[in-house]
Amino acid sequence: MRGWRVVGAMILLFSWALAQAWQTAKSPGFIVQTASSPDRALLPQVFTLLQQARRELVLAGLSPPQTVSVIIHPNLPSYTATTQQPWFILAVSDRRANTIHTQRLRILLERGSLERTLRHELFHLSQPEGWPRWRAEGAAMRFAGDRPTAAPFPAIREAELNRLLAQPPSSEALARAMATAYLWAQRLPPTSQRGALLSVQSAIR
Ligand SMILES: [Zn+2]
Structure with missing residues (x-):
């Protein structure tokens, strides 16, 4: 009986390993x-x-x-x-x-x-090469149909925003940084929105 138990346990383990593979x-x-x-x-x-x-x-x-x-x-x-x-x-x-x-x-x-x-x-x-982090996040959100889930930072430097987006210290900070990126991407002047971003906006369903 003991032998069968060992075999049974091995079969179980094997199936578990297969399921995890x-x-x-x-x-x-x-x-x-x-x-x-x-x-x-x-x-x-x-x-x-x-x-x-x-x-x-x-x-x-x-x-x-x-x-x-x-x-x-x-x-x-x-x-x-x-x-x-x-x-x-x-x-x-x-x-x-x-x-x-x-x-x-x-x-x-x-x-x-x-x-x-x-x-x-x-x-x-x-996304095109060389975009700053905030622009990439803002445009990715717009393409994905993401909506901001927190208030944007009222005043933040670009370098600080990029740093928060790259290494957010908390989910709350990330949500605010993403909301800021979304807003900034929306505010890009029409000339810099030409091409990818504009077309991306029109592709949002
Ligand atoms: Zn992203």
């Missing part, structure tokens, strides 16, 4: 890695959202990378260890690697932001 799914232009079955169940929706966002970015005159990798982390430790991001940042994009890292999709769904998060990060992988 990374699996890859592909759709034209996208490679998505998941390590949990609840995330895998949402893959059709994820691919539809990504393809739609890519079409809109191209229509807006931007150039999404040929192939984008999306890594959906199965838990917070995996996400934070890989990205070095705090828990309150749901996803992050690595422009050099054309890769998006996200927390579990259920977390994004619970916050009502699965679509907005994917669109926001795909925008970052497609």
Whole structure:
């Protein structure tokens, strides 16, 4: 009996390890890695959202990378260890690697932001080179359909805003910095809005 128990425990452990193993799914232009079955169940929706966002970015005159990798982390430790991001940042994009890292999709769904998060990060992988951080965040928010969730800072220097966006000390500071970036992007004079940003605005549904 004892032997069977050991075998049973090994089978359980093996199935658990299989369920946790990374699996890859592909759709034209996208490679998505998941390590949990609840995330895998949402893959059709994820691919539809990504393809739609890519079409809109191209229509807006931007150039999404040929192939984008999306890594959906199965838990917070995996996400934070890989990205070095705090828990309150749901996803992050690595422009050099054309890769998006996200927390579990259920977390994004619970916050009502699965679509907005994917669109926001795909925008970052497609944005023009050399934009200051605040401009990239403001434009990504507008493309994603994000709305500010806090009051903007009434007076803040550009360098300080960029620093807060890059390394936010708290979720509250991040929300205010994002609201400020959104506002500043909206206030760009028409000449500097020509091209990408203007077209992006028209692509917002
Ligand atoms: Zn962003």
